[in-house]
Amino acid sequence: MQWLALALTPGLGPGKARRLVEFFGSVQSLFAASLTELEAAGLRAVSAQSLGTGRSMELAHDEVAKAAAAGAYVVAYDDPAYPTELKQLYDPPLVLFVRGNVEVLAQPGIALVGTRHPTPYGVGMAERLACDLAARGLVIFSGLARGVDTAGHRGALSAKGKTVAVFGTGVEIIYPRENAKLVDQMLAMGGAVISEFPMGTFAAPQNFPIRNRIISGMSIGVLVIEAAEYSGTRITARCALEQNRDVFAVPGNVTNKNSWGPNTLIKQGAKLVATWEDIWEELPPQVRLTLMPEGANESQTGQTASLFQEAELSPHEKKIFALLKADESTHIDEIVEGLEPDLSSSDIFAALFRAGTKRQGEAVAGEEFCKMLLGAADSCELIAFRGQNAGFSKSEGLGESPPSCA
Amino acid sequence: MQWLALALTPGLGPGKARRLVEFFGSVQSLFAASLTELEAAGLRAVSAQSLGTGRSMELAHDEVAKAAAAGAYVVAYDDPAYPTELKQLYDPPLVLFVRGNVEVLAQPGIALVGTRHPTPYGVGMAERLACDLAARGLVIFSGLARGVDTAGHRGALSAKGKTVAVFGTGVEIIYPRENAKLVDQMLAMGGAVISEFPMGTFAAPQNFPIRNRIISGMSIGVLVIEAAEYSGTRITARCALEQNRDVFAVPGNVTNKNSWGPNTLIKQGAKLVATWEDIWEELPPQVRLTLMPEGANESQTGQTASLFQEAELSPHEKKIFALLKADESTHIDEIVEGLEPDLSSSDIFAALFRAGTKRQGEAVAGEEFCKMLLGAADSCELIAFRGQNAGFSKSEGLGESPPSCA
Numbered sequence: 107m108q109w110l111a112l113a114l115t116p117g118l119g120p121g122k123a124r125r126l127v128e129f130f131g132s133v134q135s136l137f138a139a140s141l142t143e144l145e146a147a148g149l150r151a152v153s154a155q156s157l158g159t160g161r162s163m164e165l166a167h168d169e170v171a172k173a174a175a176a177g178a179y180v181v182a183y184d185d186p187a188y189p190t191e192l193k194q195l196y197d198p199p200l201v202l203f204v205r206g207n208v209e210v211l212a213q214p215g216i217a218l219v220g221t222r223h224p225t226p227y228g229v230g231m232a233e234r235l236a237c238d239l240a241a242r243g244l245v246i247f248s249g250l251a252r253g254v255d256t257a258g259h260r261g262a263l264s265a266k267g268k269t270v271a272v273f274g275t276g277v278e279i280i281y282p283r284e285n286a287k288l289v290d291q292m293l294a295m296g297g298a299v300i301s302e303f304p305m306g307t308f309a310a311p312q313n314f315p316i317r318n319r320i321i322s323g324m325s326i327g328v329l330v331i332e333a334a335e336y337s338g339t340r341i342t343a344r345c346a347l348e349q350n351r352d353v354f355a356v357p358g359n360v361t362n363k364n365s366w367g368p369n370t371l372i373k374q375g376a377k378l379v380a381t382w383e384d385i386w387e388e389l390p391p392q393v394r395l396t397l398m399p400e401g402a403n404e405s406q407t408g409q410t411a412s413l414f415q416e417a418e419l420s421p422h423e424k425k426i427f428a429l430l431k432a433d434e435s436t437h438i439d440e441i442v443e444g445l446e447p448d449l450s451s452s453d454i455f456a457a458l459f460r461a462g463t464k465r466q467g468e469a470v471a472g473e474e475f476c477k478m479l480l481g482a483a484d485s486c487e488l489i490a491f492r493g494q495n496a497g498f499s500k501s502e503g504l505g506e507s508p509p510s511c512a
Numbered sequence: 513m514q515w516l517a518l519a520l521t522p523g524l525g526p527g528k529a530r531r532l533v534e535f536f537g538s539v540q541s542l543f544a545a546s547l548t549e550l551e552a553a554g555l556r557a558v559s560a561q562s563l564g565t566g567r568s569m570e571l572a573h574d575e576v577a578k579a580a581a582a583g584a585y586v587v588a589y590d591d592p593a594y595p596t597e598l599k600q601l602y603d604p605p606l607v608l609f610v611r612g613n614v615e616v617l618a619q620p621g622i623a624l625v626g627t628r629h630p631t632p633y634g635v636g637m638a639e640r641l642a643c644d645l646a647a648r649g650l651v652i653f654s655g656l657a658r659g660v661d662t663a664g665h666r667g668a669l670s671a672k673g674k675t676v677a678v679f680g681t682g683v684e685i686i687y688p689r690e691n692a693k694l695v696d697q698m699l700a701m702g703g704a705v706i707s708e709f710p711m712g713t714f715a716a717p718q719n720f721p722i723r724n725r726i727i728s729g730m731s732i733g734v735l736v737i738e739a740a741e742y743s744g745t746r747i748t749a750r751c752a753l754e755q756n757r758d759v760f761a762v763p764g765n766v767t768n769k770n771s772w773g774p775n776t777l778i779k780q781g782a783k784l785v786a787t788w789e790d791i792w793e794e795l796p797p798q799v800r801l802t803l804m805p806e807g808a809n810e811s812q813t814g815q816t817a818s819l820f821q822e823a824e825l826s827p828h829e830k831k832i833f834a835l836l837k838a839d840e841s842t843h844i845d846e847i848v849e850g851l852e853p854d855l856s857s858s859d860i861f862a863a864l865f866r867a868g869t870k871r872q873g874e875a876v877a878g879e880e881f882c883k884m885l886l887g888a889a890d891s892c893e894l895i896a897f898r899g900q901n902a903g904f905s906k907s908e909g910l911g912e913s914p915p916s917c918a
Contacts, residue, residue: 227765357763357775359633360786369763369786378779380766 108133109182111166113200114304117153120200124183133184137163172305176278178205187211195323195349199302203277206298210268214393215245216354216385217321219342220254220331221364228332228364231356232257233264235329237511238382240267243397245297247272247325249317250285254331254339263291264510272324273301274309274317281309318342319349326389327352329379333367343371352388354379391429391444422453514539515588517572519606520710523559526606530589539590543569578711582684584611593617601729601755605708609683612704616674620799621651622760622791623727625748626660626737627770634738634770637762638663639670641735643917644788646673649803651703653678653731655723656691660737660745669697670916678730679707680715680723687715724748725755732795733758735785739773749777758794760785797835797850828859 112123112133129147130136141158145151156162173180181187181202189211192198204211218236220228232254236246240262248255250271262269269292273281277299280286289299302320303313318341322328328346330353333339346353353376358365372378379385386394429444442451518529518539535553536542547564551557562568579586587593587608595617598604610617624642626634638660642652646668654661656677668675675698679687683705686692695705708726709719724747728734734752736759739745752759759782764771778784785791792800835850848857 227767230767356766357771357778357784358765359768360762361633361636362765365763366786369784372763372778373784373790378763378775380772380775384779 107163107166107170107180107182108137109184109200110169110180111137111157111162114165114169115153115156115162117150117156119197121197123200169305173203173277176205176305178203178277178305179208180204181208181211189324191325192320192323195319198323199320202300202302203305204298204300205277206270206293207268207296208298210245210270210296210298211300211324213243213245213268214389214396215247215268215270215325217247217325217328217342217346217351218254218258218331219248219318219321219328219333219339220258221333221337221339221367222251222253222255223334223364224253224257224332225362225364227358227362228254229257232331233261234511235331235356235379235382235385236261236269237265237267239385240269241265241511242382242386243267245270247321249274249314249321250281250289250299252282252284256285256288258331259288259292261511262297263288263295266295266510268295269297270324271297271299272317272321273299274303274313275301276303276305276307277301278305279308314338315341319345322346322351323349325351326393327354327385329354329356329385330368330371330376331356332358332362332364334363335366337367339367343367343376352377354385354388356380391440394429395444422449425449426454513569513572513576513586513588514543515590515606516575516586517543517563517568520571520575521559521562521568523556523562525603527603529606575711579609579683582611582711584609584683584711585614586610587614587617595730597731598726598729601725604729605726608706608708609711610704610706611683612676612699613674613702614704616651616676616702616704617706617730619649619651619674620795620802621653621674621676621731623653623731623734623748623752623757624660624664624737625654625724625727625734625739625745626664627739627743627745627773628657628659628661629740629770630659630663630738631768631770633764633768634660635663638737639667640917641737641762641785641788641791642667642675643671643673645791646675647671647917648788648792649673651676653727655680655720655727656687656695656705658688658690662691662694664737665694665698667917668703669694669701672701672916674701675703676730677703677705678723678727679705680709680719681707682709682711682713683707684711685714720744721747725751728752728757729755731757732799733760733791735760735762735791736774736777736782737762738764738768738770740769741772743773745773749773749782758783760791760794762786797846800835801831801850828855831855832860 112118112127113120115123118126126147126149127133127136130139137157139147139158141154144154144158149157156165170180181204183193183198183200187204187208188202192202202211216239218232220232224232236258240246244267246258246262246267246269248258248269248271250256250259250273255271259269259271271289271292273279275281280289292299300320301307302316307313315338318338322342322345325346328342328351330339330343333343343353353371355368355371355376356379357369357372360366360369368376377384377388389397425445425448426441429441442454445454518524518533519526521529524532532553532555533539533542536545543563545553545564547560550560550564555563562571576586587610589599589604589606593610593614594608598608608617622645624638626638630638642664646652650673652664652668652673652675654664654675654677656662656665656679661677665675665677677695677698679685681687686695698705706726707713707723713719721744724744728748728751731752734749734757736745736749739749749759759777761774761777761782762785763775763778766772766775774782783790783794795803831851831854832847835847848860851860
């Protein structure tokens, strides 16, 4: 409530508000301060008045009532449900208004962004990749806009996955209106709708770029599907780079204007994405472990690792394998860190040794492991290469996707 | 003639033949050697016999007669017309059979390769890029195969440019037959047809991969347009990497099987190509200088450098500008090396200083220069960015291409 009151105080931005809280030691002490103390802290008169007279708290109470009426929660900066990823931003919002499943905000996800005027290729790729990623437990973040955003949300739903829309309007104001039903489906499927803007905020062009930084900020990485030369997507991609997020892009025919954005991003170092595996392999190891711990998801581990004969692997080896990438060597420290305390480092070394031995006998699993043992040695590059081929064939045959993603 | 005799000697490969010449000090001394000396040098009996008895020279005379009858020259390894680029290969052929303009072999060129079953997008991009590059004086090397090869040769011809087909057959045997007229046009336009295989060699599958190493070996870089998963293009791209050639690739929709090759190459570090400028900017500075020295070609310099107001530049500045890339900083040493002895390094520094001063006044040319002075400073990145945009718009509007390339 106090964070919300700060957010609603006129003349006080989120950065200044956070510095103020630091200055007073806590948000409680800030609200216990007198008008004179507030002005002495360098607050503008209008802000100090609003805080000191209790006007800000009144606004906050009204806002909470409005939110409750619309079925929304207010998640403040110090709330455990506040997304940790967002706190890494330069200027995280003080509060988020949330409709739906608050817990989903803490789960790892990928932002999917692109043009409002996609080609059928763009729509198809957005739906397909969102579906494939959501099926593996990643949350799909997007902005509910027409075009690629909508296709991304839909794709996640077709995998019965979770998807979150970040609004540039008040959380109860659906824009564009035609997506009202889509929002209902998202909420029903355990997703959410969030906004940093107060209840009742209508669509205004200046709010959408502000919103975009939340979309990228909540995500591990940003996937750009189609974007023309001058576009908001470009801004989101720049945000992502500044926020130290991975940028992924789906290439396209250079004769398609909408491919300009992704192709240019790839030139500039974004990772080229042809299938969901291209994103999966870049996820931090701890995220991959969270998404496929054991049991029910284990069959998916086999799917990720193209040529790998799962039946031959021990449970230890399976866990290690889940951390490997198909076309890049993985440092042993990363594996040890990812698996502690489940596996001791001696367990890990023993498994690697067995794998190295199997390699002599042409066991493919062993050859995959050898990437860690030998680095980029020739024989291993060959396997990485084969792995990639296999990955692509599967994708062509759609063998790996849930049937709903095809 | 003697090199040709070596090439036609049974049981003697090009590598061994070159080592033999080194052993004897010259090809003349080798042919002056006795049968005993030849056998002592480690030659197989059949090879020594053929050389010692003069049989090899007879074969060479016959071969030259056949070549002459078909209007072909024989260019030996020590001939000044032998392509210097080829000599860098691990196993350059001892002789090349050439029909057409022998001089074209010494000119800088780009190999254009891809599938025999392209989509209309692949055909269009091959014709377009070959046309744009040939219009700027680059030779287009390819293999005359159906599909992308044919489109590449055609594109070069539509710019009235030079293009060279490397055959996997004898130089007088056109494969596929339907390209006979295309070959006539290539020869008429100052291009050439070359082969390392003796006259009369018919199409045989094992010869085409051997031929591919010549296509990439003759070129500064290899441009891959469309290639499916298992393809000869892949072999050519691998050759190019081993030969230390730049690999360029045109991205495409991931739903197009033929985009698998280029997209995978881009993942692996090949340079993404949307327009001819993407290749141009990677050419070695001395090649760019050769292709646009001064005078007639100078207007093209302006085309390359998107936002740059040519009228404001002195002749010195123009020369320097020709060496700059649009989206990457160029080290001053590279500029000095590229322009010596035409310009002294003090001329160059003076021009750069003037450019740096102009920059204060927002002269775009100056801002481009600042990339060298300031490296990747922010203000310069902005320009590089603008330059790229501009490059793409031009390409969309086709404003830059010769009308025949559209």
